[in-house]
Amino acid sequence: xxxxxxxxxHGVRGSTILEVIISMIIIIVVFGxxxxxxxxxxxxxxxxxxxxxxxxxxxxLLQAEQAKDHTDQTITVDDMTIxxxxxxxxxxxxxxxxxxxxxxxxxxxxxxxxxxxxxxxx
Amino acid sequence: MLKASALxxxxxxxxxxxxxxxxxxxxxxxxxSQYQAKFRTDQLRNxxxxxxxxxxxxxxxIYKDGHTFSLFxxxxxxxxxxxxxxxxxxxxxxxxxxxxxxxxKVFSLANQIDSVKWGALYLIDEDRPVSVSGNTVIRGNxxxxxxxxxxxxxxxxxxxxxxxxxxxxxxxxxxxxxxxSAARLEQLKKQLSVSPPLNNLPxxxxxxxxxxxxxxxxxxxxxxxKTISHVSLKGNIILYSDTTLVIDSTARLNNVLVFARxxxxxxxxxxxxxxxxxxSISVERDCKFSYPSCFGILRFTTGNTVGLPAKxxxxxxxxxxxxxxxxxxxxxxxPPVISLGKKVRVLGQVYSMGILNLRAxxxxxxxxxxxxxxxxxxxxxxxNYLINVSLNSRALSPYYLSSDxxxxxxxxxxxxxxxxxx
Numbered sequence: 127x128x129x130x131x132x133x134x135x136h137g138v139r140g141s142t143i144l145e146v147i148i149s150m151i152i153i154i155v156v157f158g159x160x161x162x163x164x165x166x167x168x169x170x171x172x173x174x175x176x177x178x179x180x181x182x183x184x185x186x187l188l189q190a191e192q193a194k195d196h197t198d199q200t201i202t203v204d205d206m207t208i209x210x211x212x213x214x215x216x217x218x219x220x221x222x223x224x225x226x227x228x229x230x231x232x233x234x235x236x237x238x239x240x241x242x243x244x245x246x247x248x
Numbered sequence: 249m250l251k252a253s254a255l256x257x258x259x260x261x262x263x264x265x266x267x268x269x270x271x272x273x274x275x276x277x278x279x280x281s282q283y284q285a286k287f288r289t290d291q292l293r294n295x296x297x298x299x300x301x302x303x304x305x306x307x308x309x310i311y312k313d314g315h316t317f318s319l320f321x322x323x324x325x326x327x328x329x330x331x332x333x334x335x336x337x338x339x340x341x342x343x344x345x346x347x348x349x350x351x352x353k354v355f356s357l358a359n360q361i362d363s364v365k366w367g368a369l370y371l372i373d374e375d376r377p378v379s380v381s382g383n384t385v386i387r388g389n390x391x392x393x394x395x396x397x398x399x400x401x402x403x404x405x406x407x408x409x410x411x412x413x414x415x416x417x418x419x420x421x422x423x424x425x426x427x428x429s430a431a432r433l434e435q436l437k438k439q440l441s442v443s444p445p446l447n448n449l450p451x452x453x454x455x456x457x458x459x460x461x462x463x464x465x466x467x468x469x470x471x472x473x474k475t476i477s478h479v480s481l482k483g484n485i486i487l488y489s490d491t492t493l494v495i496d497s498t499a500r501l502n503n504v505l506v507f508a509r510x511x512x513x514x515x516x517x518x519x520x521x522x523x524x525x526x527x528s529i530s531v532e533r534d535c536k537f538s539y540p541s542c543f544g545i546l547r548f549t550t551g552n553t554v555g556l557p558a559k560x561x562x563x564x565x566x567x568x569x570x571x572x573x574x575x576x577x578x579x580x581x582x583p584p585v586i587s588l589g590k591k592v593r594v595l596g597q598v599y600s601m602g603i604l605n606l607r608a609x610x611x612x613x614x615x616x617x618x619x620x621x622x623x624x625x626x627x628x629x630x631x632n633y634l635i636n637v638s639l640n641s642r643a644l645s646p647y648y649l650s651s652d653x654x655x656x657x658x659x660x661x662x663x664x665x666x667x668x669x670x
Contacts, residue, residue, distance in 0.1 A: 141254040149254040156262045163269045167276040177283075184290065220305050223320065240320050242298035244305055244660075 179228035179237035182206055186226055191243050196222055205231050220245050288324075292351040295319055295344035299327040303340040304357060304661050306331075311340075331357075332460075333435045335505050335522035336542040336571055336651035337664060339484075341460050354460045354668035358540070358649035362658030365426065367391050368641035370617040371632065373421050378621070381407050381635045382608070386414045388615075388641030391421040402635055403625050416641075425601060425617055426655030428575055433653070436524060437548050440507050444468040444488055449479060458484040459668060469493065483667070497535075503667065515563065527556075532563040533589065539569035539596070540664060542651065545586075550578040557582035557602065564589035564607075571651055573599040583619065588612075595644065597654055608636040613643035615656065 141149075182203050190196065196212045207229040215221035221242055228237045298319055303311065314330040324346040331340045334356065343352035368388030371378055377395035380386070381402040386409075390397075397414060399407035407413075444466045449456075458465040460483060468488040476487070477496035481504045487493065489508035495501065497516035506523045513523075515532035522542040523529055529543050545558040560574055572594060574584035583602030588594065591609040598604065600618040607623075616639055623630040649664050650657050 145254045149258040152255075152258045152262060156265050160265050160269050163273060167272055170276070170280070180287070180290070187294075215302075217308070218302065218306055221302065239294065240322070240325070241294045242301050242319065244301055 175230060176236055178204075179206055179230075180239075182208065183226045183228055183237055183239040186210070187224065187239060187241060190224055190226075191241075196224065196243065196245065206236070207233075215242050288346050288349055289351070291324060292344045292346060292349060295325055295327055296342055296351045296353060299329050299342035299344060300340070300353065300355070300663075303329050303331055303342055304663070314341075333432075334503075335436070335524065336432065336544070336653045337522075337540065338661075339460050339667065341668075343461070350670075352461065352668070352670055353666065355666050356540070356664040357661045358664040359652045359657035359659065359661055361648065361650055362656050365656045365658075366615065366641065367419070368416065368612075368615055368639045370421055370425065370615070371621065372425055372619050373423050374620070374632075376632060379630075379633045380409065380413055381405050381633060383408050383636055384634045385409055385638040385640060386634075387416060387639070387643070389416045389419065390414050391419045394420050400633060402623075402630060402633060405635065425599075425619060428573070428599065428655065429653050429657070432651070433546070433575060436544070436546060439486075439505075440524060440526060440546060440548070442488070442507075443470075443490065446470045448474075449476070454478060455480040455482075456485065457482040460484045461668070525560075526558070528559040528561070530559075530561045530563075531566055531568075534565050535563065536567045537570050540649075540651075541568065541570035543568075543570060543572045545574045545584055547576045547578070547581065547584065549581075555582070558584035560584070560586045562586075562588045562592050562594075565591045567593050567595075569595040571597045571599070571654065573597075573653070574601050576601050585622075586618075596648075597650060597656070599654055606634065606637050610636075611638040611640070613638075613640050614648075615639075615641050617655070 186201070186208050190210060198212055199210050201208045201210070209227045209229065211225040213223045213225070215223050222245055224241055224243050226239045227235060230236050311329050311331040314328060316326065316328040319325040319327055326345055328343045331338055338357040339354065340357055341352065341354045343350055367390055368386055370391040371393060373393035375395060376393060378392050378397050379400035380397065381400045382405045384407065399413065445468065447466060447468050449467055456465070456479070462484060465485045466488060467485070471490045473492050473494070474489060475494040475496055476499045478498045480500040482502040486505045486507065492510035492512060493506060493508040494512045494514065495517060496514045501519040501521040504521045506521060508525050510528045511523050511525045513531045513535055515534055517535040520538045520541055524544045524546060526545070526547060529545055543560060545560045547558050558574060558576065560572065562568060566589065572586060574586050576584050584600070585603045585605060586598065586600045587605040588607065588610045590607045593611045593613070595613045597614050598612060598616045598618070603620050603622045604616065604618040605622045605624065621632045621634060623633045623635050649662055
């Protein structure tokens with residue numbers, strides 16, 4: 127008989143429906159928590175975009191310090207827009223404050239940097 | 249018997265996922281903390297650099313006692329700046345801090361040379377010429393009396409140098425020397441007249457170093473003649489004496505100031521220091537002073553024409569990378585004398601408000617400003633004769649910076665030496 131051929135002589139036991147359901151629930155909860163952690167880590171860690179913006183600002187600052195004239199201007203580096211603002215430093219006519227702000231293509235501020243520099247006309 | 253046991257398998261899978269998630273969280277935390285540290289360091293560097301720029305440029309006296317403020321009135325941009333007079337130079341301390349992170353730098357400031365006023369020689373016009381003899385070399389611009397420069401036969405020696413005598417441009421000098429900076433002299437006068445409470449060097453200690461971020465360490469020996477020996481002094485330290493202070497060759501001074509009535513530097517001394525005396529400074533033979541050192545004899549008293557002139561004596565074969573100067577407020581007093589011994593090499597500046605006594609083989613790589621030269625042989629004294637000496641302003645480094653005490657100091661100020669940093 128076909129039924130007797132299928133009889134398990136080694137005694138393989140199946141899980142009960144309750145075990146399977148509990149296991150599935152646990153797996154779903156654990157995966158859910160794992161996905162939340164992964165998403166949070168991804169969201170909270172600093173993006174490469176911000177790192178790149180910081181590096182670009184430092185480089186732009188170096189160039190601006192060596193330049194002979196300091197004026198307000200906007201420059202584009204790769205896909206970043208860098209806005210340079212020059213304001214006088216308090217009570218020191220020979221000094222200025224340079225403010226560099228990096229914007230991404232969506233015009234959102236990514237990084238900002240400020241420094242006191244010497245006016246070259248001095 | 250093989251068990252299905254779905255719950256066991258789930259626990260194992262959960263553990264694996266848990267370990268992976270923990271690793272992810274730890275990695276993210278480390279990455280973020282490291283990045284934040286780098287970001288803070290970059291910001292501190294920018295703030296520190298801003299502070300240094302302010303100190304170099306500013307003439308505001310607010311920084312004399314130290315001033316802590318917010319650079320841009322934002323978060324995380326606090327700096328603390330301090331500029332103090334340190335002998336002939338300024339010493340500045342800048343520190344930037346965010347919470348508990350601090351970056352600091354300490355440096356000394358000096359001025360660039362004003363090329364218009366700069367020359368190898370400035371001799372005031374007393375209606376008589378300057379004479380050269382032997383193998384005298386003059387390279388660089390000179391400011392000499394209208395009577396000019398001529399060759400002379402002295403001590404059985406004819407002039408054997410370059411036929412043009414002066415390898416550079418010649419300008420007419422005035423009847424007075426360009427003055428030293430009144431503000432710097434006033435500050436030196438204050439320090440020479442100060443008499444701090446007696447405080448001897450601690451016994452049994454062979455090395456004392458003091459940071460410029462801390463208050464100055466002063467040692468005052470009063471009217472007791474003191475010999476400084478077998479000790480190393482470095483940094484923010486001032487030695488005061490109301491009598492003669494002897495500094496032995498076994499002592500090591502680094503950036504230290506000395507104010508005394510008389511100072512004797514023993515033969516073979518090596519170091520970097522600024523010496524200021526009212527009566528005399530005697531540097532014995534074979535001493536070596538590294539840049540930027542300074543020797544000054546200063547007389548602020550007026551009226552008394554009796555007594556010995558102030559004297560600054562540099563011994564034979566001494567090597568001085570220094571500013572050497574004499575100052576006397578009252579012209580009626582005996583003029584101060586600066587004597588440079590045989591084969592002395594000065595890399596820097598000599599400014600004499602009196603007599604400058606040069607011996608054979610003296611080399612001054614830099615500039616000489618004087619009222620009068622004196623050459624003394626065994627039998628005769630010659631005034632305004634340059635015999636077997638070398639004055640070469642071109643031998644000085646183009647990056648040489650001068651104290652703002654001297655009349656050749658120009659703008660802007662620049663960093664002379666980095667003293668401390670973290």
